Amino acid sequence: MTVATLALRRSLHDVLNGYAPLVAVLGGAKVYDEPPRSAAFPYVTLGEAQTNDWSTGSSAGHEHALTLHVWSRQGGQSEAHVVAGELVAALETVPLDPEGQILVNLRFATADIRREADGRTWHGVVRFRAVTEPV
Numbered sequence: 001m002t003v004a005t006l007a008l009r010r011s012l013h014d015v016l017n018g019y020a021p022l023v024a025v026l027g028g029a030k031v032y033d034e035p036p037r038s039a040a041f042p043y044v045t046l047g048e049a050q051t052n053d054w055s056t057g058s059s060a061g062h063e064h065a066l067t068l069h070v071w072s073r074q075g076g077q078s079e080a081h082v083v084a085g086e087l088v089a090a091l092e093t094v095p096l097d098p099e100g101q102i103l104v105n106l107r108f109a110t111a112d113i114r115r116e117a118d119g120r121t122w123h124g125v126v127r128f129r130a131v132t133e134p135v
Helices: 003-018 020-026 078-093
Strands: 043-053 062-072 101-115 122-134
Touching (some): 003 020, 003 043, 003 062, 003 078, 003 101, 003 122, 020 043, 020 078
Antiparallel strands (some): 043 062
16 A cells, blocks of 8 residues: 555545535444444445556656445445445545645546345445545
């Protein structure tokens, strides 16, 4: 993990836990890096992060593939869709400010909602692409 990735993830966590529409549908600030064992559904976890060098001949930079996971047990898949939609809305509305980095670009890439093997849990996978440069 790079310093840029960690700064981006911290900023992502803080912004999402402070975005009122998302907090409202989650029933609280329930965006976790690692959820507590007793986490009440629905909630969001910060998932996989892939970082690639995005440097040019004259400046440093990183391209990030970020994954957020939505977890829901509300009947049907609609709650997972609503939460995933609020994640996208939050990151289209509130600017991230990763410490020591300039966020050059942040874009929604894909979302997938599926039922887990337990038959009760709906799992949303929401992916974003970001580019950062050091300050």
